Amino acid sequence: MGASPAPGILYAVPMRILLAGGSGFLGRALTRSLATSGHHVTVLTRGTVAAEAASPSASIRLVQWSPDGHEGPWTRACANTDIVINLAGESIAARRWTKVRKVALATSRMLPTRSLVRFIEHATPRPAAFVNASAVGIYGDRGDEVIVEETCGGTDFLAEIACMWEREAQRASSAATRVVVVRTGIVLDPREGALAKLLTPFRLFAGGPFGSGRQYMSWIHRDDWVSLATWLVETPGLAGPFNATAPRPVTNGEFARTLGRVLGRPAFARVPASVLRIALGEMAGPLLLASQRAIPAKAQHSGFRFAYPDLEAALRQLLER
Secondary structure (H helix, E strand, O other): OOOOOOOOOOOOOOOEEEEEOOOOHHHHHHHHHHHHOOOEEEEEEOOOHHHOOOOOOOOEEEEEOOOOOOOOHHHHHHOOOOEEEEOOOOOOOOOOOOHHHHHHHHHHHHHHHHHHHHHHHHOOOOOOEEEEEEEHHHHOOOOOOEEOOOOOOOOOHHHHHHHHHHHHHHOOOOOOOEEEEEEEOEEEOOOOHHHHHHHHHHHOOOOOOEOOOOOEEOEEEHHHHHHHHHHHHHOOOOOEEEEEOOOOOEEHHHHHHHHHHHHOOOOOOOEOHHHHHHHHHHHHHHHHHOOOEEOOHHHHHOOOOOOOOOHHHHHHHHHOO
C-alpha cells in the first residue's frame, strides 16, 4: 500500500482483514462493523466451520485454526491479507485464578499471537498492520494518577500478562507492518461483560460500590470501542499503544451512583474488600479494587471523537431502550 499517509487519512479501498477472537462480544461487533464498512473479513475460529452459524454477510467467512504458536494449514486460506486483528484470549474473569488457570490465561493469549506474528513474518506481501488486544490492566493499581499511554506498567498478574502479550505482538513490527495495541478498559454492554453482571443486583436493590469505592474505573461504551477499533484499523499512520477508554473515567462509587440513578435504584449496598477477596481470591484486587484512571490521550490527539464521553449518557443510551 506504499508509504503510510498521515493520521486521519483513511484507506479508500476495501481491505482483506484477518480476525482472530471473533467469537467474543467485541469480536462479533467489530466483525460486523468492518463488513458494513465494505471490508472482507476472514474470522479464525477454533470450532469446525461446518458447525458454525452461516456467515451473516458475503463479506465474512470462517476459517478453522488451532493456534499452537506456529503457522498451520489455515494460512493457505489467508493469503494476501491486508490487516491482521487479534482479540483471542480466554476471559480473565470467568473463574478464580488458580495456578492452572493463570497458565491457561497466558497461553490463550501468547500462542495465538505467536502464530499470527509468524504468519505476518512469512507473508508476501506482509500485512500493512497488526492490531492486537491488550488491557488497561497493564498499568496496575495507580490510585488517582492520570494514566496515558506512556505511563509505565504495573507488577500484578494482569499487568504482567498484558506486558508479555504486547511484547509478543510487537515482534510483528517492521517497515511494512505497523503494530497497534488496543488497551481496553471496562466495555459497557447491557447483555455481556461487567455491566450485564451488575444489572441484576442493582435491579434487586442490592447494588453499590466495591471496597472503598474510591478506585477509578476506566470504562468505554461498546459502540465507541467498535468505532475506535475500526478507526485504528482504517487509519494508516497510527501505531503503538492506544487506551480504549472514555475520556472521563469515574470512581467506582460514582459509577455505582450513576448506574443506580439511571435504573431508579439506590446504590448503598457496599461490598467490603475483604468479602470480595474471600469470594474471588487473587483476582478481586486487579479486577475490582485496583484504580486505573486511564484517558485516551493518543486517540484524542490523533483526531478520534467519542460519541459517549460521559458515563450517564452512555448508560442511558444502553439501558433506556
